[in-house]
Amino acid sequence: MLERLPSLALVTLVTLLIWVFAEGQSVRRQTRDLDISIAMPAESRLLTVLDDDWSARAEITLEGSAASLDAALRQLRPGVRLVAGENFSDAPGEFSLDLLDAIRGTEMLRGLGVTVAAVEPPELRVRVERLVTATAVVRASAPEGVLAGPPTILPAEVTLSFPGSLRDALPDPLELTAVLDRDQLEALDRGRQQTVTGVRLSLPEPLATARGVRAEPGEVNVTLTLVDTTRSVDVPIVPVHVRLSPLALSDWDIELADPFVRGVTIRGPGEAIEALPRNDSGELRLIATLALSPDEIERAALEAGGELLGRVSFDAYGPGLSFETADQSVRVRVSRREAASEGG
Numbered sequence: 001m002l003e004r005l006p007s008l009a010l011v012t013l014v015t016l017l018i019w020v021f022a023e024g025q026s027v028r029r030q031t032r033d034l035d036i037s038i039a040m041p042a043e044s045r046l047l048t049v050l051d052d053d054w055s056a057r058a059e060i061t062l063e064g065s066a067a068s069l070d071a072a073l074r075q076l077r078p079g080v081r082l083v084a085g086e087n088f089s090d091a092p093g094e095f096s097l098d099l100l101d102a103i104r105g106t107e108m109l110r111g112l113g114v115t116v117a118a119v120e121p122p123e124l125r126v127r128v129e130r131l132v133t134a135t136a137v138v139r140a141s142a143p144e145g146v147l148a149g150p151p152t153i154l155p156a157e158v159t160l161s162f163p164g165s166l167r168d169a170l171p172d173p174l175e176l177t178a179v180l181d182r183d184q185l186e187a188l189d190r191g192r193q194q195t196v197t198g199v200r201l202s203l204p205e206p207l208a209t210a211r212g213v214r215a216e217p218g219e220v221n222v223t224l225t226l227v228d229t230t231r232s233v234d235v236p237i238v239p240v241h242v243r244l245s246p247l248a249l250s251d252w253d254i255e256l257a258d259p260f261v262r263g264v265t266i267r268g269p270g271e272a273i274e275a276l277p278r279n280d281s282g283e284l285r286l287i288a289t290l291a292l293s294p295d296e297i298e299r300a301a302l303e304a305g306g307e308l309l310g311r312v313s314f315d316a317y318g319p320g321l322s323f324e325t326a327d328q329s330v331r332v333r334v335s336r337r338e339a340a341s342e343g344g
Helices: 002-025 066-076 099-104 164-169 182-186 246-251 270-274 294-303
Strands: 028-039 045-049 057-064 080-083 093-098 115-120 123-141 152-154 157-163 175-179 193-202 214-216 219-225 230-243 252-256 260-269 288-291 307-311 322-324 329-336
Touching (some): 028 045, 028 066, 057 066, 093 099, 099 115, 123 152, 123 164, 123 193, 123 219, 230 252, 246 294
Parallel strands (some): 028 080, 230 288
Antiparallel strands (some): 028 057, 057 115, 123 157, 152 219, 157 214, 175 193, 307 329
16 A cells, blocks of 8 residues: 555646646636727827727726736736727728727737637727828917017917818918916016017917817017116105114114205106105105114114214115115214103
8 A cells, every 4th residue: 555655646746737737728718907098109190089988998808728818917917009000090080999909909919828808898989180280470479568569589480280170260370379478577677678488389279179289399489678667756855764662762862963865766667656655745755764773772872972873764665666865874863861850
């Protein structure tokens, strides 16, 4: 009995190997979801899938041995790319694309020993169109009243590629718009020629919503001059107000050698100047501010005989305006306020 054990083990091993081999070669069927991309490599044509519910995924059923199915599924994991002119017709027109035949003909499944038994959906409605080219004139568009004259556009013409089916719906001559928005223009200086680079082109309808439309180049440079809205106004005399902290206000007497700033010129946008405060007669009513800190006052009292030279500002009127004067300095005398006598 013991002598027969090796032979029995060998027979069992051979039987097991035969079973494993037979199992691996037996025909099986597996169904998986598969990503499918459909490409039109030719730049002169446009492919459109007409089925609204197409999600670029299909359910594919494969038949083959367990080993070949495993190999095929690994190969298909990234998805399948179906190329017009290779896996299906690229002739212009509308037709049904047989997904089963197209996938069967892909290079990635050849030699793997599997059969594509079914695909769901089995077909797609597609349209192949020829793309045509035309020269389009570029016009610039800017908010009304901001340009001092007609801008210069470079290039003034671009080449436009679009589906031929749209040709009859387009105006002649064909125009595209270089749109200049307020944000772009506000960054520029007024009154001198400047160039805005990389201005994108806006397409007219129906090109704006169509697929396969391309302008070459897609951006232009626009050279322009903005209307100079800067105004200037002279104010002969402006009173000076001193700004102190409450503590300093109670401890110090402040005396200005001259409580006015003279010969002030204001420059800025006309609308900003018009917004400045005025009196009943329409004259500008401005105030120059002299801000003094407690440290400045203490230092003047201890080290400079109670005198200091302060500089006025006009920051109460916000950005966008400049205030110029021959001398913005004001001579100030400070003295500590004496405490009131008791009972007095």
